Amino acid sequence: MSDKDDQELVSECLNGNNRAFDKLVLRYQLPMYRTALGIVKDPDAARDVVQNGFVKSWEKLATYDSKHRFYSWLYRIIINESLNHVRSARRQDLVTSPQEDDQTPFLIMVNKEEHQRLYDAIGQLGDDQRIVLHLRHFEELSYQEIAVVLEIDEKKVKSRLFSARMKLRELLKHA
Helix, strand or coil: CCCCHHHHHHHHCCCCCCCHHHHHHHHHHHHHHHHHHHHHHHHHHHHHHHHHHHHHHHHCHHHHHCCCCCHHHHHHHHHHHHHHHHHHHHCCCCCCCCCCCCCCCCHHHHHHHHHHHHHHHCCCCHHHHHHHHHHHCCCCCHHHHHHHHCCCCCCHHHHHHHHHHHHHHHHCEEE
8 A cells, every 4th residue: 555545544534424434544563463462562442543543533634744654644543542551551561472383382382481571671661762662663664754853853763762771671671
């Protein structure tokens, strides 16, 4: 899907075609769900966050600036909704659990322990560092995309990511 396709669908929505928004929802519901799940760490809460995010994006569609990618604009809404959920629930752990694959029980246990150490360490990072780390390494966004999503400049993205990695290294040394 291209940015132009998104722009056309947004334009159709603003001109009264409600079904055009359904196409945007179908296009982005899975990546938005993965993002929310990575932040709130609860499948039911992630579904609620995404639903609320889509409702907000529908309500605020007229404020969308077509100079930016729709995906980035929507992504920012989902991140804000996710962070609001976490703050209201006062939960600290914002990353998803590692997934098992077809390995021996021993390797699964070792991998779980290693992953748990990593996720525990990531959970000790501040919100800013945790989010930028998640966007870069779990969602595989570029520095520029992260800057747009978080509404900060690329230098700040790089700085936060560097700080997050350094702190993570220290935390893992002592874990």
